[in-house]
Amino acid sequence: MNFALEARGIKKYFGPVKANDDLDLRLQRATVHAVVGENGAGKSTLMKILYGIYQPDSGEIFVNGEPVTIGSPDVAHRLGIGMVHQHFTLVGPLSVTENVILGVEPCTRGLIDYKFAEQQVREVSNRYNLTLEPTDIVESLPVGLQQRVEIIKVLFREARIIILDEPTAALTPAETSDLFRIIRDLVADGRSVVFITHKLNEVMEIADDITVIRDGRSVGSLTKDAATEKELARLMVGRDVMFSISKPEVTAGEVVLNVDNLTSESVSGDQRIENVSFSIRAGEIFGVVGVAGNGQDALEEAVTGLRRATQGRIELMGKDITGLSTAQIRAMGVAHIPANRTATGLVMDFPLSDNGLLGHQYRSIFRNGPFINRKAVNEWINRLIKDFNIKAPSLNAPAFTLSGGNQQKLILAREMVHEPRLLLAVQPTRGVDIASIEMIHKALIEARSRGVAILLISNELDEILSLSDRIAVVYSGRIAGIGDPASFTVEEIGLMMAGAGKEVV
Amino acid sequence: MSRFLSIELIRSCIRIATPLWIGALAGIFSERSGVVNIALEGMMLAGAFGGAVVSLCSGQAWIGVLAAIMTGIACGLFHAVVSLRCRTNQVISGVAINMLMSGLTIFLMQILFGNKAQSPTAPRVLEVTIPWFDKIPIIGRIIFEDVSPITLIGLLLVVVTHIILYYTRWGLRMRAISENPQAAIAAGVHVHKLQYLGVITSGALAGFAGSFLSIGVLDVFTKNMTAGRGFMSLAVMIFGRWKPFGSLAASLFFGYAMALQISLQEWQVPPQFVEMIPYFATLVVLAFVSGKVRPPAATGKLIDR
Ligand SMILES: Nc1ncnc2c1ncn2[C@@H]1O[C@H](COP(=O)(O)OP(=O)(O)OP(=O)(O)O)[C@@H](O)[C@H]1O
Ligand SMILES: [Mg+2]
Numbered sequence A: 001m002n003f004a005l006e007a008r009g010i011k012k013y014f015g016p017v018k019a020n021d022d023l024d025l026r027l028q029r030a031t032v033h034a035v036v037g038e039n040g041a042g043k044s045t046l047m048k049i050l051y052g053i054y055q056p057d058s059g060e061i062f063v064n065g066e067p068v069t070i071g072s073p074d075v076a077h078r079l080g081i082g083m084v085h086q087h088f089t090l091v092g093p094l095s096v097t098e099n100v101i102l103g104v105e106p107c108t109r110g111l112i113d114y115k116f117a118e119q120q121v122r123e124v125s126n127r128y129n130l131t132l133e134p135t136d137i138v139e140s141l142p143v144g145l146q147q148r149v150e151i152i153k154v155l156f157r158e159a160r161i162i163i164l165d166e167p168t169a170a171l172t173p174a175e176t177s178d179l180f181r182i183i184r185d186l187v188a189d190g191r192s193v194v195f196i197t198h199k200l201n202e203v204m205e206i207a208d209d210i211t212v213i214r215d216g217r218s219v220g221s222l223t224k225d226a227a228t229e230k231e232l233a234r235l236m237v238g239r240d241v242m243f244s245i246s247k248p249e250v251t252a253g254e255v256v257l258n259v260d261n262l263t264s265e266s267v268s269g270d271q272r273i274e275n276v277s278f279s280i281r282a283g284e285i286f287g288v289v290g291v292a293g294n295g296q297d298a299l300e301e302a303v304t305g306l307r308r309a310t311q312g313r314i315e316l317m318g319k320d321i322t323g324l325s326t327a328q329i330r331a332m333g334v335a336h337i338p339a340n341r342t343a344t345g346l347v348m349d350f351p352l353s354d355n356g357l358l359g360h361q362y363r364s365i366f367r368n369g370p371f372i373n374r375k376a377v378n379e380w381i382n383r384l385i386k387d388f389n390i391k392a393p394s395l396n397a398p399a400f401t402l403s404g405g406n407q408q409k410l411i412l413a414r415e416m417v418h419e420p421r422l423l424l425a426v427q428p429t430r431g432v433d434i435a436s437i438e439m440i441h442k443a444l445i446e447a448r449s450r451g452v453a454i455l456l457i458s459n460e461l462d463e464i465l466s467l468s469d470r471i472a473v474v475y476s477g478r479i480a481g482i483g484d485p486a487s488f489t490v491e492e493i494g495l496m497m498a499g500a501g502k503e504v505v
Numbered sequence B: 001m002s003r004f005l006s007i008e009l010i011r012s013c014i015r016i017a018t019p020l021w022i023g024a025l026a027g028i029f030s031e032r033s034g035v036v037n038i039a040l041e042g043m044m045l046a047g048a049f050g051g052a053v054v055s056l057c058s059g060q061a062w063i064g065v066l067a068a069i070m071t072g073i074a075c076g077l078f079h080a081v082v083s084l085r086c087r088t089n090q091v092i093s094g095v096a097i098n099m100l101m102s103g104l105t106i107f108l109m110q111i112l113f114g115n116k117a118q119s120p121t122a123p124r125v126l127e128v129t130i131p132w133f134d135k136i137p138i139i140g141r142i143i144f145e146d147v148s149p150i151t152l153i154g155l156l157l158v159v160v161t162h163i164i165l166y167y168t169r170w171g172l173r174m175r176a177i178s179e180n181p182q183a184a185i186a187a188g189v190h191v192h193k194l195q196y197l198g199v200i201t202s203g204a205l206a207g208f209a210g211s212f213l214s215i216g217v218l219d220v221f222t223k224n225m226t227a228g229r230g231f232m233s234l235a236v237m238i239f240g241r242w243k244p245f246g247s248l249a250a251s252l253f254f255g256y257a258m259a260l261q262i263s264l265q266e267w268q269v270p271p272q273f274v275e276m277i278p279y280f281a282t283l284v285v286l287a288f289v290s291g292k293v294r295p296p297a298a299t300g301k302l303i304d305r
Helices: A043-050 A073-078 A096-101 A114-127 A143-156 A173-188 A200-206 A229-237 A296-303 A326-331 A341-345 A352-357 A374-387 A404-416 A434-449 A461-467 A490-497 B007-031 B040-058 B061-085 B090-113 B139-144 B149-167 B169-179 B181-186 B191-217 B229-239 B244-265 B271-289
Strands: A005-014 A017-027 A032-037 A058-063 A066-068 A081-084 A161-165 A192-196 A209-214 A217-223 A255-265 A272-281 A285-289 A311-316 A334-337 A422-426 A453-458 A470-475 A478-483
Touching (some): A005 A043, A017 A032, A017 A043, A017 A209, A032 A043, A032 A200, A032 A229, A043 A081, A043 A161, A043 A192, A081 A143, A096 A114, A096 A143, A096 B169, A114 A143, A143 A173, A173 A192, A173 A200, A217 A229, A255 A453, A272 A470, A272 A478, A296 A453, A326 A334, A334 A404, A352 A374, A374 A404, A461 A490, A478 A490, B007 B040, B007 B139, B007 B149, B007 B244, B040 B191, B040 B229, B061 B191, B149 B169, B181 B191, B229 B244, B244 B271
Parallel strands (some): A032 A192, A285 A453, A285 A470, A422 A453
Antiparallel strands (some): A005 A058, A209 A217, A255 A272, A255 A311
């Protein structure tokens, strides 16, 4: 029996870090093969090897039974291997079409045939209901749509083997089920899919086979029918994982954030909120849920001062902060976990230590006159790394060498440890493994117990429902429903998210 | 009024602008490939020198122009190797080329002509008048009558660069590389190769722009004759938002400021004041546009592989 793709004994070390340490993967033709494992287990590294971005230190790769050397992504394309990266590899200022055709541009007489390309993009977009406009500029699209551009890119290259590195991390449940429909269509077409995710329910829904990776080694290879979520979790983490959260009773304190009749636009200009009012008390988690692109960005940017509101008031502890700068707002005790960790959360080229310091560099404990007190900073970062269980090569390693989940944990650590009054957490568990989700949720609950007011914006309905004391559903820039999460059924929330709720005017 | 907008003034504006926009095109090819090219000044100077020397030796102005382009290519290759292969800071490499060329041209003049300041007179590219086109009202007199062929080729190059940048594979890949090289690599683009190509093309164009100075408007090479035009080309490129037509427009703006300066000098305005005009215009313009222009995000950064 030969496999669409087979990897044997793959090893890849980054200095002392054993990212891949004897990994095997067997992808059967026309199936979905899920690869699961904790943050930093080595999943992305293996995929980058299969896609020719990294060269393995040792090991063999076979495509359709033939031994191959994948020296570059170009070779991967020729072998029919396509990949959607965990972190988008899109060129922001270019259009959807330009991004899709980059590297494989259709040309007639030396000139790019944009008409043909646009038509193709539109066709794929329509076929899979991706609702992308070929001429839209990519950086103006919300994260969910950017993801779809990545998918079209792979489809446009006619890949037979498609690697999806955490494609659902940034998607809403509805978008995810759309993606699953697409994946099923692809498999029905005879294509084979490698699918990486941290969500075990997704594995159970879509996968045929499963490979579990821990610390760079394959620790299990099983079929879906033989697997259960609990068992997968145990294989991944090496211990039993709790799936439910216990929330202690907290009596909410004074009002920390008061948003009054706020109207604002997002920096990218494609989202706005209109006449939004709500308030959050100390010791309260206020969850905002909605389909991506319904004003969440605008709200996030207005509250953090990244964008000046056009109308209305934002008050922090009774003080008007509407016109203040981000630095001033932060200094008043607002912490921010941004939705896009690579763009707004971290400086990817900076070492870990500097990233951990960002935003706190003015604090006297980190200063030595006009200089940064390196010793204090390093001690501090070491504590963050320990407390938040961040896996990193070294303090001086640039942020991009951390695995996605560990990048997220670094931001979380940086933002949470200074005891903010208000924590604005946007998609805090995006791309994070189950053990870390457990940890992050715990950390949020603990912060709440200590009296931090938390504004939680997330596409994960489960997350919002299990953590929040009160929720607001946003649709088209307005609050479609607000109240105790228990007062809504999941169906009602779903309807409001889709714009069909009863509260909508 | 006619003092500010006469046909003569516009003709002189175009003459002054020619090396600036060709230089800006040179800048575009390099910067859109992700490599900062401060070396434009030195590349132009080298081109001007190579053009004059070969024109003098061969007696053929056009062979001189070719030599100027080749000299520019050599400089481009040097810049590419130093900044891409040796991974030196691109600004430092550029500054080094500028200083090297300034000294080297003077040194070679001393050896070749025994005169550090100026070369002997060399054959120059003569102006032409394009039949039929010169009969077009106003435009004909401005750009088709008694015009340097280098200016006309330069105009053509603006169109060609625009087409390359926006309608060809190479152009799309360049734009991608300068914004997000990792994305280009992931899409299977040979980033390194294209960066070499971009910087070398940049050198060729800078050399060509240089030839206009020594054997286009003049017929001699004088020491450091570029006098900041390479840097001004960079300003033109920025003002033109890294776009060919934008750069053409920007160069005409600068050209106009300088042409006005020259004509005002005859007009008994204090020369110290008048000489400020182009530089003052540069500052004003940069102050107004710089908030709005966004340079290619990844230009000047080392790409790790
Ligand atoms: N370029 C690099 N240089 C140094 N170390 C690296 C590099 N790339 C990855 N690593 C390290 O290799 C290990 C595996 O990383 P990888 O990105 O493959 O994990 P992952 O399983 O995809 O995790 P996640 O679920 O968080 O995305 C991590 O410890 C990471 O820090
Ligand atoms: Mg990963």
